[in-house]
Amino acid sequence: MKKDSRLSSVLHALLHMAEQDKPVTSDILAMCMKTNPVVVRRTMGLLRNAGLVTSERGHAGGWRITADQNNITLFDLHEALGEPTVFAIGNRQDxxxxxxxxxxxSALDDAFAEAEALLIERFKTVTLANLAADFAQRHATYRQQKE
Amino acid sequence: MKKDSRLSSVLHALLHMAEQDKPVTSDILAMCMKTNPVVVRRTMGLLRNAGLVTSERGHAGGWRITADQNNITLFDLHEALGEPTVFAIGNRQDxxxxxxxxxxxSALDDAFAEAEALLIERFKTVTLANLAADFAQRHATYRQQKE
DNA sequence: CGAATCGTAACATTAATAGTTACATGAAAA
DNA sequence: TTTTCATGTAACTATTAATGTTACGATTCG
Known part of the structure; x- marks a missing residue:
């Protein structure tokens, strides 16, 4: 199966949007993420349904974060994306x-359930603000190295 | 992509084989698991490479467990299968x-690495003998209910 | 020899994500 | 009000990886 990379995608998009005051268009997000604007709209639409972002049509339209970055966790995004299947390994037959x-x-399900619970807990502890801070750190380090 | 169900498959096969003294053919395993004998051979071949089972060709040939059931863990099987990708969620780009x-x-990789480590630990604690015991328990319960 | 059985290459099918095309809808600017 | 820029969305195609199938060679036993 192909891996679902939407969580990674929307995080990338949100961090870019967080640095902008004005709305960011699907075209710009698509270019920045090397994908297609329709894919961006499709995926961001799920975040809009969850109330995390808004979209505006027409001139000067685009996508904007509405929620507080301290209150958006990886889990919120995972949930907004419909809590997609976590594992690429599963039972042969239901x-x-x-x-x-x-x-x-039964044995396999137990093991997977435990691992998924841990993952979800981890997702709940990481906010968009945390990632933005990590990015700022990397950016500072990068600029230092250039000097 | 489809989920990888080989771990579930080989467990099923091994438990059936464990109850037999003589080798079990790919055809029989395939019927019992509702799949194809070639798939069985392909997958069991990996276990043979890992030294967990042997195969014999010709008349009265088939597959036999070699290792002690107390010493075969889910992890051993996972490893024998080539430690396939655990997660169906991943990064957009490498x-x-x-x-x-x-x-x-980085944030996502950390979270997934933790969850995978937990899963692997769990896999290491479950032996084929454990599953056989669980099956025996279910079988006993089932027979009681029929009376 | 002949039947049973594994070994394996080559190809087809299935399932799931991602990408693309096309066009409708809405909003702001000219 | 017309044009332009944007989202909304349906329908289809492409990609990727697992699984299934066919075909045939190699081996072992009777």
Whole structure:
């Protein structure tokens, strides 16, 4: 399966938007993320449904963050994207009659559930503001190195 | 992409094989797992490379477990399968020049690495013997319910 | 020899994400 | 009010990776 890279994508977009006062267009976000404006709109639309961003049509339109960056966590974004499947590994068959299959699936499901719970907890601790600070740090380091 | 269900598959196969003294053919395993004998051979071949099972050709040939069931963990199988990608979520792009992307990827990679480490730890604690016991338990319960 | 069985290459199918094209809708500027 | 810039969205295509299938060679046993 191809990996779902939308979480990574929207984070990139949001950080770029966070540095702008005016709305950012899908075209600009698409260029900056080397993808297609329709893909941007499709994905950002999910964030809009979750109330994290707004869009404006027409001249000087585009996308804007509405929520406080301290209050947007990775989990909020994951949730806004519809809580997509986390794992690329899974059971061979659902609702099996076979008792062997049930024992196997049960063990695997438990393990995956634990790992997913940890991931979700981690997602809840990281805010957009944290990432912005990390970026600022990297930027400062980068500028120092150039001198 | 489709989920990788080989771990679930080989567990099913191994548990069935564990109950047999003689080798089990790919055809029988395939029927029991509702898949194709070639798929069985392809996947079991990886376990053979890891020394967990052996295969015999010709008449009365087939697959046999060699390792002790107490010493085969889910992790051993995961490893034998080539440690396939665990997550269906990932970064949009590898080795990005963009510092924003670097900050985003770094945060995500950390979270995924933690969750994967937990999963692997869990995998290491579950043996084939554990699953066989769980199956036996389910079987006993099932027989009781029928009475 | 002949049947049973694995080994494996080559190709087809399926499932899921991402990308593209096309066009409708709405808002602001000229 | 017309033009231009933007989002909204449906429909289709492309990509990617797993799984399934066909075909045939190699090996072992009776």
């Amino acid at each position: 609702s099996p009659d076979c008792l062997v299959e049930q024992a196997v699936n | 080795s990005p020049d963009c510092l924003v992307e670097q900050a985003v990827n």
